[in-house]
Amino acid sequence: EAGVAQSPRYKIIEKRQSVAFWCNPISGHATLYWYQQILGQGPKLLIQFQNNGVVDDSQLPKDRFSAERLKGVDSTLKIQPAKLEDSAVYLCASSPGTGLSGNTIYFGEGSWLTVV
Amino acid sequence: KNQVEQSPQSLIILEGKNCTLQCNYTVSPFSNLRWYKQDTGRGPVSLTIMTFSENTKSNGRYTATLDADTKQSSLHITASQLSDSASYICVVSGETAGNKLTFGGGTRVLVKP
Numbered sequence: 001e002a003g004v005a006q007s008p009r010y011k012i013i014e015k016r017q018s019v020a021f022w023c024n025p026i027s028g029h030a031t032l033y034w035y036q037q038i039l040g041q042g043p044k045l046l047i048q049f050q051n052n053g054v055v056d057d058s059q060l061p062k063d064r065f066s067a068e069r070l071k072g073v074d075s076t077l078k079i080q081p082a083k084l085e086d087s088a089v090y091l092c093a094s095s096p097g098t099g100l101s102g103n104t105i106y107f108g109e110g111s112w113l114t115v116v
Numbered sequence: 117k118n119q120v121e122q123s124p125q126s127l128i129i130l131e132g133k134n135c136t137l138q139c140n141y142t143v144s145p146f147s148n149l150r151w152y153k154q155d156t157g158r159g160p161v162s163l164t165i166m167t168f169s170e171n172t173k174s175n176g177r178y179t180a181t182l183d184a185d186t187k188q189s190s191l192h193i194t195a196s197q198l199s200d201s202a203s204y205i206c207v208v209s210g211e212t213a214g215n216k217l218t219f220g221g222g223t224r225v226l227v228k229p
Contacts, residue, residue: 042219
């Protein structure tokens with residue numbers, strides 16, 4: 001079974017530039033998550049989709065971050081303009097279930113962003 | 117506020133020895149608790165998932181325990197190997213719509229030969 005695919009793996013940009021990350025979840029998974037993980041910390045949820053609808057985006061800095069999941073499959077996360085503090089790993093994850101289910105959540109390898 | 121606290125922040129152990137990682141949480145109402153292993157530069161990989169009614173679950177040399185009354189969990193690594201060097205993250209899910217997860221900060225384990 002193919003895992004969660006993310007690209008690019010690494011990106012270095014200057015502050016105030018824009019960047020986009022792409023995620024292809026495991027086939028058939030209804031729920032897709034984007035997390036931000038700063039070095040030495042646990043992941044922080046940015047946005048959660050169920051199919052193509054947003055379930056939770058309460059911690060997404062909407063003035064600069066945006067995400068979409070067209071057709072309930074692939075997703076993109078965009079940052080514009082980037083700030084130095086956005087340097088982090090952006091993890092995409094997916095799971096087959098929703099709500100109260102205890103389904104395993106599968107993570108991609110992450111997209112490493114460095115803002116200089 | 118839902119919180120997950122892990123201890124220690126880091127530890128060094130010798131190859132072949134055992135170790136135990138702790139996780140305390142305040143997430144309520146509780147749905148399930150997960151332990152993930154994250155190798156440096158990689159995404160987290162699931163080790164165990166436990167619900168309210170489960171108090172122990174094993175995955176090879178990894179054994180997780182859960183005490184839902186005291187809201188504590190532990191992850192025990194038996195006969196550690198060099199490949200166990202990683203961060204171990206405790207994640208708790210609360211019974212709210214969307215299966216919201218609360219992540220701990222992780223424990224960084226270094227296994228030395």
